[in-house]
Amino acid sequence: MSNALTVTAPEGLPFVDFEREFDAPVAAVFEAHRDPALVAQWMGPNGYEADMQEWDFRSGGAWAYVHRDPSGNEFGFRGTFHTIRENELAIQTFEFLGAPDMVSIETAEFIDLGDGRTRIRGHAVYPSVEVRDAIVEHGMETGMREGYERLEGLVAA
Amino acid sequence: MSNALTVTAPEGLPFVDFEREFDAPVAAVFEAHRDPALVAQWMGPNGYEADMQEWDFRSGGAWAYVHRDPSGNEFGFRGTFHTIRENELAIQTFEFLGAPDMVSIETAEFIDLGDGRTRIRGHAVYPSVEVRDAIVEHGMETGMREGYERLEGLVAA
Numbered sequence: 477m478s479n480a481l482t483v484t485a486p487e488g489l490p491f492v493d494f495e496r497e498f499d500a501p502v503a504a505v506f507e508a509h510r511d512p513a514l515v516a517q518w519m520g521p522n523g524y525e526a527d528m529q530e531w532d533f534r535s536g537g538a539w540a541y542v543h544r545d546p547s548g549n550e551f552g553f554r555g556t557f558h559t560i561r562e563n564e565l566a567i568q569t570f571e572f573l574g575a576p577d578m579v580s581i582e583t584a585e586f587i588d589l590g591d592g593r594t595r596i597r598g599h600a601v602y603p604s605v606e607v608r609d610a611i612v613e614h615g616m617e618t619g620m621r622e623g624y625e626r627l628e629g630l631v632a633a
Numbered sequence: 634m635s636n637a638l639t640v641t642a643p644e645g646l647p648f649v650d651f652e653r654e655f656d657a658p659v660a661a662v663f664e665a666h667r668d669p670a671l672v673a674q675w676m677g678p679n680g681y682e683a684d685m686q687e688w689d690f691r692s693g694g695a696w697a698y699v700h701r702d703p704s705g706n707e708f709g710f711r712g713t714f715h716t717i718r719e720n721e722l723a724i725q726t727f728e729f730l731g732a733p734d735m736v737s738i739e740t741a742e743f744i745d746l747g748d749g750r751t752r753i754r755g756h757a758v759y760p761s762v763e764v765r766d767a768i769v770e771h772g773m774e775t776g777m778r779e780g781y782e783r784l785e786g787l788v789a790a
Contacts, residue, residue, distance in 0.1 A: 489645075489762075490646070490758070556715050558726045559736070565734065567734065569724075577740070579724050581758070602758070
């Protein structure tokens with residue numbers, strides 16, 4: 477699959493780097509991040525329902541949602557949007573409420589590849605290497621891969 | 634000086650850790666961070682004037698200020714407050730507009746030491762070790778030391 481997600485967790489540094497391409501124009505990929513009704517359709521692992529409590533997708537805005545798995549377990553997440561630049565950049569904080577105060581900051585670039593294709597390049601930074609390792613071990617990559625697969629279906633539609 | 638600032642930039646990790654004690658109760662030290670009129674009196678190196686454009690010191694709020702040095706040069710900063718817990722914790726993003734999109738995230742604990750004394754313990758995380766090194770080399774410690782000295786005068790008053 478040419479659009480496969482790549483996730484890198486560099487040894488000894490509290491980072492996760494990721495990259496994925498989409499067969500869709502940058503405006504469509506960006507809009508799927510901006511509109512909470514669209515975000516709810518693709519974010520997270522398969523089979524989860526998202527309750528978007530707040531999604532103020534602008535520089536200085538805040539966000540919060542709850543993910544519900546098929547057994548009804550709830551997982552809350554919240555953060556702020558530090559910078560949003562249309563069709564270009566999102567820098568946001570990210571907290572899983574099950575690990576309170578362990579807040580990461582994530583930069584996602586939206587790169588127009590031409591020919592109606594887009595690359596997302598992300599860099600997430602954690603408060604420690606240990607926190608980064610725990611998140612990677614808890615299935616971060618699977619959740620991202622499944623989410624981005626649904627996003628691809630959404631923007632191709 | 635028993636209340637001296639300590640700043641540590643660990644080799645090979647994109648962190649700055651800092652710690653300082655104050656001869657003032659935690660509520661006074663926290664209030665000097667919450668009230669923008671007080672923040673303007675102590676934040677940053679000596680001789681700078683602060684123009685507080687926004688200071689919404691609550692979880693999900695945004696902030697921005699401009700520092701003006703004695704020659705009239707202006708330095709803009711902005712960010713978001715991810716978490717604010719009264720007399721306890723502040724987690725915020727931080728961007729110097731002269732280095733756009735290089736956003737750090739900083740956790741500051743306000744620790745009640747009893748006897749009217751308070752410790753601030755901070756952990757700042759940068760998007761790369763190189764960005765961390767550049768900020769340390771550009772006088773981060775001096776600005777913090779001078780700022781905290783003025784904060785000490787303010788809360789002791």
